[in-house]
Amino acid sequence: MVQYVGVENLVRLVRAVGLETFLTELAGYVEEDFRRWPEFDKTPRVASHSSNGVIELMPTADDVLYSFKYVNGHPCNTREGLQTVTAFGVLADVKSGYPLMLSEMTLLTALRTAATSAVAARYLARRDSRVLAIIGLGAQSEFQATAFGALLGITRVQVYDVDPVATEKFCENMRGRGLEIAVARSSQDAVTGADIITTITADKLKAMILSDNMIGAGVHINAVGGDCPGKTELQATILNRGRVFVEYPEQTRIEGEIQQMPDDFPVTELWQVIAGEAQGRRSEVEITIFDSVGFATEDFSALRYLRDRVHGTAFYTDIDLVAEPEDPRNLFGLLNQN
Amino acid sequence: MVQYVGVENLVRLVRAVGLETFLTELAGYVEEDFRRWPEFDKTPRVASHSSNGVIELMPTADDVLYSFKYVNGHPCNTREGLQTVTAFGVLADVKSGYPLMLSEMTLLTALRTAATSAVAARYLARRDSRVLAIIGLGAQSEFQATAFGALLGITRVQVYDVDPVATEKFCENMRGRGLEIAVARSSQDAVTGADIITTITADKLKAMILSDNMIGAGVHINAVGGDCPGKTELQATILNRGRVFVEYPEQTRIEGEIQQMPDDFPVTELWQVIAGEAQGRRSEVEITIFDSVGFATEDFSALRYLRDRVHGTAFYTDIDLVAEPEDPRNLFGLLNQN
The missing domain is CATH 3.30.1780.10 (ornithine cyclodeaminase, domain 1)
Known part of the structure; x- marks a missing residue:
């Protein structure tokens, strides 16, 4: 059976x-x-x-x-x-x-995606991270918030979505789960003061959820929403300023944020960081980006x-x-x- | 749901x-x-x-x-x-x-394989076919016999397997199903007088279940058992004597009987025969071979x-x-x- x-x-x-x-x-x-x-x-x-x-x-x-x-x-x-x-x-x-x-x-996919984001952040985010920003409050947002609370010690989540109904749903679902939720008036507002930024919008087309000027030193970006050809969330210049970590380069170059970059754009494989074969975060000011597309x-x-x-x-x-x-x-x- | x-x-x-x-x-x-x-x-x-x-x-x-x-x-x-x-x-x-x-x-796969064999035979075997030979009495043999009885008008099935236990199982399962079953002493014995020959042995290695001298004019061969690289059942010269029909050439050239032949060995696609775009059997004496490997x-x-x-x-x-x-x-x- x-x-x-x-x-x-x-x-x-x-x-x-x-x-x-x-x-x-x-x-x-x-x-x-x-x-x-x-x-x-x-x-x-x-x-x-x-x-x-x-x-x-x-x-x-x-x-x-x-x-x-x-x-x-x-x-x-x-x-x-x-x-x-x-x-x-x-x-x-x-x-x-x-x-x-x-x-x-x-x-289960929502759960594993959130768990994977948290695992990556444990290797890539600053140890003292306490504030998470989430842009995009669709089906996966609460899973992300909960995973970062449970695994990273995040205490405050600053959120933004263009849709007030989605925002309300998120707040309702997170009530009583032990995290301080702050609803922002814009993406800019949400990322201000955040140690970790999760982008998880549903836009199919190339979007610019995060622009270069919004990203301060030492931030870890958990880019989850850009996960198929033609769908990205980050301004390309952010990818040049930070170090990019990926699951499976062959797939991420087609589906991830780095589809915006040349084929030889340097990336580090997450597994190598976890296995101790490559360095994760190198300083308190480095910008790290987990360009996540999900892998088998x-x-x-x-x-x-x-x-x-x-x-x-x-x-x-x-x-x-x-x-x-x-x-x-x-x-x-x-x-x-x- | x-x-x-x-x-x-x-x-x-x-x-x-x-x-x-x-x-x-x-x-x-x-x-x-x-x-x-x-x-x-x-x-x-x-x-x-x-x-x-x-x-x-x-x-x-x-x-x-x-x-x-x-x-x-x-x-x-x-x-x-x-x-x-x-x-x-x-x-x-x-x-x-x-x-x-x-x-x-x-x-369901055993059922669809037998149904597909019968469909192919309706286009490729002689109209007056009444005797089926089956070499190999494993898991699929009874499905083949029953399908040819139901769809082709086969009345007699001549069978052979090296294993007497498999033979007994086959006979037991076919009892009372309206087909005359004759247990042969050899493959040669089984194919004698047969209009259609189904080979469906489990040998992993290149075997020679049917040799050239066993095949008479007008026979249709339903070659089902040779279905992965390294696994064939027919002597290559048989393929040269008859016309070979396949499901999906790209797959059959790797997995079927024709893996023994050059890459440009001529085949006819079964769907073309069924759609009326290619000729099936052309005469009462032609040897036709359905080199079946199963397709999605x-x-x-x-x-x-x-x-x-x-x-x-x-x-x-x-x-x-x-x-x-x-x-x-x-x-x-x-x-x-x-």
């Missing part, structure tokens, strides 16, 4: 574990897998484009486990009350090729964590996704039996 | 519909999709190799539906009582990117048929694979609600 973690069970699990604990434990798995980055079989995602959007498969594997995520991106979906991004994923056993676990990943290994980490975490709990069900004839060569017998 | 068709429900559905009817209806969908072949987005399968085997993702799409299949191939699995091949698949809505249906596909569109057809067939029945369940927050931007709200 294959373990199935649907939306309801994942929600129950996260509530039982506690969101902050869940994000902290998940971040541990993400960090562990980044540290052993060379062990992973990494292939570019496989995309199927249509006029409305894209459906992608993101596979990866180490010697023991294989994972893939199905994820779509349909910017116009919100018009019809649907999410722009939904996802699910599977963890499988490399030795037998059998699937082990199927999970919803819309929620992060989904692998999330599924690996989930599998360990649901073990022995009631937060999954078994489903008969794989036929299990008593004699493996007698598949037909399944149809004959009574 | 996403429709889920597990092993138990698929078995129940096939029994309720009747295997012969199921195969016939499925063959109709396969044929329909081959006929509109140019409408499909076709990409090579994405493979993750390990020392024990391979895990593959096979996506395809038309303008309305997207599908992918997860399938593994682990030849040594039988040693541990596991199947060498298991599979599951998903059908999704191209417009929204949302998954629609998840199904087991171990059984056939899984698409199977999932498309399954979705239509389970509609309005009790043979599926709804699963919460996709988060459905009331406000699509309020994913976090799922964690807050009670």
Whole structure:
């Protein structure tokens, strides 16, 4: 049987574990897998484009486990009350090729993205960071705020979104979670005094959410929203002033902020910093930029964590996704039996 | 919600519909999709190799539906009582990117492979074919026999396998299904007098299940077992004597029988024959060879048929694979609600 973690069970699990604990434990798995980055079989995602959007498969594997995520991106979906991004994923056993676990990943992706942002910031942001700015208060904003509170010691979050409804939703969701929330009147206002800036807007076109003059010395920028061709959030000159860290250069040069830069624009791979092979932040005044687009290994980490975490709990069900004839060569017998 | 068709429900559905009817209806969908072949987005399968085997993702799409299949191939699995091949698949809505249906596909793949073999044979075998030979009595053999009985008017099946246990299993499964079964003492014995020959052995290495001298005029060869690099079943000279038909040349030249031949070895694409753009069998004495390796569109057809067939029945369940927050931007709200 294959373990199935649907939306309801994942929600129950996260509530039982506690969101902050869940994000902290998940971040541990993400960090562990980044540290052993060379062990992973990494292939570019496989995309199927249509006029409305894209459906992608993101596979990866180490010697023991294989994972893939199905994820779509349909910017116009919100018009019809649907999410722009939904996802699910599977963890499988490399030795037998059998699937082990199927999970919803819309929620899990938001959790792993926030956990990954926090892991990167632990290596790249100033140790004394206490103030986080978030520009863009869409589906992922609360996950980011919570992860930075739990993992970085952020105490105050300064937020801005062009849409007051999104802002209200954010404030409502963050009420009572132990973080001081300050609603800013502009992006400029939000980033003033911030140690870390997360940009996570939904603009499809090249936007300029952060301009060069808004960025002071020593800031860490967590650029999450620019994640597909034609979608960026930072003024290019910011990328020249700071040092840029990426997940998988081959992918980030196409999808990330650095799609604005020449092909040989220097970047540092995050895994190298985590593994101690490259330097993270070098001074209190350096500007660091995590140009995050999301990578298959992060989904692998999330599924690996989930599998360990649901073990022995009631937060999954078994489903008969794989036929299990008593004699493996007698598949037909399944149809004959009574 | 996403429709889920597990092993138990698929078995129940096939029994309720009747295997012969199921195969016939499925063959109709396969044929329909081959006929509109140019409408499909076709990409090579994405493979993750390990020392024990391979895990593959096979996506395809038309303008309305997207599908992918997860399938593994682990030849040594039988040693541990596991199947060498298991599979599951998903059908999704191209417009929204949302998954629609998840199904087991171990059984469904055996069904669609047999249906595809029968569709090809309807265009390539002699009209008066009544005797089928099957060499290799593994997991798929009974599906092949039943499909050829239902769709081609085959009345007698002459079978051979090196393993008497497999042979006994086949005979047991085919008892009472209306086909005359004759157990042969050798491959040569099995093919004598056969109008159609199906080779479907499990040998991983280059084998010579059929040699040139065994093949008489007018025979149609349904070569199913040679389906990955290094795995073939026919002597190369047979390929020179007959005309070879394939699903997707780019894939078959790597995985099929024609991997033994030069890169420019002439083949005819099956879809062209079905669409009336190329000739199938040209005479009563011609040898035709369907060099089948399986392609993503056939899984698409199977999932498309399954979705239509389970509609309005009790043979599926709804699963919460996709988060459905009331406000699509309020994913976090799922964690807050009670």
